[in-house]
Amino acid sequence: MSTSVEKAIPLEYDLGNMSASDVTPLDETKLNSQRSQEKEDYLTSISRDNAQLLVNKLLALPKERTADGVLLALPESTTPLPRAKHLPKPKPETKWARFARLKGIAPKKREGKLVFDEASGEWVPKWGYKGKNKELDTQWIVEEGEKEKKLTSKQVRHSSRNAKRTRR
Amino acid sequence: MLRQVKPKNARTKRVMDKREPKLLEGAKIALFLRGNATSQLVVDALHDLHALKKPFAVNFQKKNSILPFEDSSSLEFFSEKNDAGLAVFASHNKKRPHNLAWIRFFDYHVLDMIELGIVDYKPISSFRTVPIVPGTKPMMLFQGPSFDSHPVFRHIKSLFLDFFRGEPIQKLDSAGLSYVIVVSAGEASEDETQPLPRVNFRVYSTKLLKSKTNLPRLELEEMGPRLDFSIRRVQAAQADVLQEALRKPKTQEPKTKKNVDVDLVGNKVGRIHVDQQDLSNLQTRKMKGLKRSAAEAEDEDESEEEDEDVVSDVE
Numbered sequence: 517m518s519t520s521v522e523k524a525i526p527l528e529y530d531l532g533n534m535s536a537s538d539v540t541p542l543d544e545t546k547l548n549s550q551r552s553q554e555k556e557d558y559l560t561s562i563s564r565d566n567a568q569l570l571v572n573k574l575l576a577l578p579k580e581r582t583a584d585g586v587l588l589a590l591p592e593s594t595t596p597l598p599r600a601k602h603l604p605k606p607k608p609e610t611k612w613a614r615f616a617r618l619k620g621i622a623p624k625k626r627e628g629k630l631v632f633d634e635a636s637g638e639w640v641p642k643w644g645y646k647g648k649n650k651e652l653d654t655q656w657i658v659e660e661g662e663k664e665k666k667l668t669s670k671q672v673r674h675s676s677r678n679a680k681r682t683r684r
Numbered sequence: 685m686l687r688q689v690k691p692k693n694a695r696t697k698r699v700m701d702k703r704e705p706k707l708l709e710g711a712k713i714a715l716f717l718r719g720n721a722t723s724q725l726v727v728d729a730l731h732d733l734h735a736l737k738k739p740f741a742v743n744f745q746k747k748n749s750i751l752p753f754e755d756s757s758s759l760e761f762f763s764e765k766n767d768a769g770l771a772v773f774a775s776h777n778k779k780r781p782h783n784l785a786w787i788r789f790f791d792y793h794v795l796d797m798i799e800l801g802i803v804d805y806k807p808i809s810s811f812r813t814v815p816i817v818p819g820t821k822p823m824m825l826f827q828g829p830s831f832d833s834h835p836v837f838r839h840i841k842s843l844f845l846d847f848f849r850g851e852p853i854q855k856l857d858s859a860g861l862s863y864v865i866v867v868s869a870g871e872a873s874e875d876e877t878q879p880l881p882r883v884n885f886r887v888y889s890t891k892l893l894k895s896k897t898n899l900p901r902l903e904l905e906e907m908g909p910r911l912d913f914s915i916r917r918v919q920a921a922q923a924d925v926l927q928e929a930l931r932k933p934k935t936q937e938p939k940t941k942k943n944v945d946v947d948l949v950g951n952k953v954g955r956i957h958v959d960q961q962d963l964s965n966l967q968t969r970k971m972k973g974l975k976r977s978a979a980e981a982e983d984e985d986e987s988e989e990e991d992e993d994v995v996s997d998v999e
Contacts, residue, residue: 519899528832533849534856535824537841542828547870547884552804559886560904563866566825567890568902571861574823575899580855587855597846598921598929600712600769601705602791 519572521565529573532593536570538562686764703767707933711740711851712769715762719775720749725805726774726782732808732909733772736848736865736887738818742766752785753917756794764792770847780916786843788921790929798839799916803882808908813889816863816907821850823861823890827868830881834872836918840883841867863889863907885911 528537546558580587609617616622630639631648641647652658691697716734718727734743750758752773759771773785782802788795808815824845830837848865866888870881889907892900921929943955 519895519897519901532852533824533845534821534861535826535845535849537826537831539829539832540827541871542868544870547868547881556906559866559868559884560888560906562827562868563825563864563886563888564902564904566827567823567864567866567888567904570823570825570864571890571892571902572899574856574861575858579858584857586858588858590854590856593852595842595845596930596932597842597849598788598790598795598926599709599931600789601709602928603931603933604705604707 519568521569523565523569527566527569529570530593530595531574531577532591533595534570534574534590535595536566536573538566686761708852711849712846713767714741714770714772714847715766715768716741716743717750717759717762717771717773718744718747719773720747721776722747722774723776723782726776726784726802728807729782729784729802729805729909729911730772730774735808735815735818736822736909740850742768752787752797753799753919756787756797759787760789760792760794763789783916784913786847788843788846790925793925794919795925795929796839796843796921797917797919798836798843799918800883800913801916802911803914804910804912806908806910811906811908813905813907816889819850820860820862821853821856822848822887823864824848825864825866827866828870830869830872831867834880835920836880836915837869837872837883839918839920840869840915844885861890861892863887864904880915883913883915885909885913 523538523540525539528539530536542562543558546554549555549558574588577588577590580589629641629644631642632638633640633648643649689696689700691700714737716730716737718730731743734741748758750773752759759773762768763771769789771787771789773787775783775785777783780799780801782805783799784802785797785799787797826841826844828837831841832838844865844867864887866884866886868884868886872880887907887909888904891903891905893903895901945953947953
């Protein structure tokens with residue numbers, strides 16, 4: 517079971533499109549044969565050889581082993597193919613975008629819901645189901661003086677309301 | 685051009701943004717249309733091609749009285765409405781039996797068209813293999829010298845590559861090498877009156893078998909459809925439109941500066957080119973002490989006179 521193929525003229529590969537071109541002339545008698553089986557067998561054998569070469573080239577590409585399987589890094593395609601739409605015209609930068617670029621302001625990255633809890637050494641949600649903000653409500657033992665230190669969720673809500681009132 | 689729709693809610697705005705031209709395009713959507721008269725064979729072939737093109741395909745069931753080579757306005761309307769870059773139009777009449785017209789669009793206008801008549805057809809259903817997962821990227825092979833030399837065959841190669849290649853991807857799962865589309869054609873004769881050779885379109889599913897080397901041995905099993913095309917009318921793309929369509933976006937790579945290098949130690953070494961110096965206007969160092977003032981010049985003159993007197997006395 518050989519995996520190597522001898523070819524007089526090497527194929528032209530476009531690995532980005534997973535395609536190859538064979539310039540070797542085909543046997544006209546076999547192609548135009550009246551017996552379709554002969555024609556199909558000939559085409560299948562030529563196709564198998566060329567496909568083998570293409571697969572060999574594809575599997576020679578740099579690989580990346582992941583949990584899902586082996587991934588091959590495909591290069592960019594080399595054949596020029598016409599686009600469906602014209603190239604987008606570059607839009608003028610908005611006033612904010614220009615300001616942010618000059619000042620070096622980067623967009624704020626979303627923190628996400630999980631927060632690292634030192635005590636348990638696990639990532640717990642900041643709020644919501646089993647949220648860390650409700651810790652004090654459900655704790656069965658509360659140290660003296662802790663009530664003043666940490667506000668429970670109810671107290672936080674009330675304090676914000678008070679702050680709004682006093683601001684006026 | 686259709687009337688410009690101004691989005692009134694977020695959903696329509698999202699649809700419009702999806703249709704905006706992008707730097708990197710995805711797979712082109714293909715429209716499958718039928719003409720006023722169709723044959724069972726050509727409709728089945730259309731159905732099989734639709735199966736290969738899924739999910740980037742739209743299949744229309746109704747008949748349309750369109751003549752692609754006479755009036756393409758209807759096709760352009762369809763292309764704009766469905767955001768399609770490709771179309772296959774099936775028709776059948778006495779003069780052109782089992783006809784498929786393959787059309788490509790650029791900016792919703794016809795770019796180029798080619799008519800291929802089906803001479804031989806074997807549907808997918810006649811082959812006993814497992815059908816492919818729609819959306820898989822196929823491997824493609826073009827066999828025959830004419831695909832590089834003859835303009836019509838180059839058109840066919842470009843068309844089939846564009847049609848079947850699917851979405852451009854960076855990383856391919858090695859299990860994704862599941863099927864291969866092979867297009868073969870004999871050599872076109874020098875004589876232009878002779879008909880062009882037939883185009884043989886085959887689709888095989890691959891089987892990778894263990895071999896003694898690291899690489900697997902490939903075996904092909906025909907999966908269908910099996911189509912033999914004869915080339916009929918061709919409408920090539922206009923040169924300027926094609927050039928516009930083939931334009932590539934400006935790459936964002938940082939240009940490597942010439943004459944600047946990093947040597948072995950890690951120092952940045954460069955070469956600076958300076959213009960030639962004008963030596964007549966050089967600025968040199970001035971030594972003030974060496975300057976001859978007016979008083980000094982007088983003293984010198986006096987001393988010269990005294991010398992002369994001494995000489996006359998001696999005489």
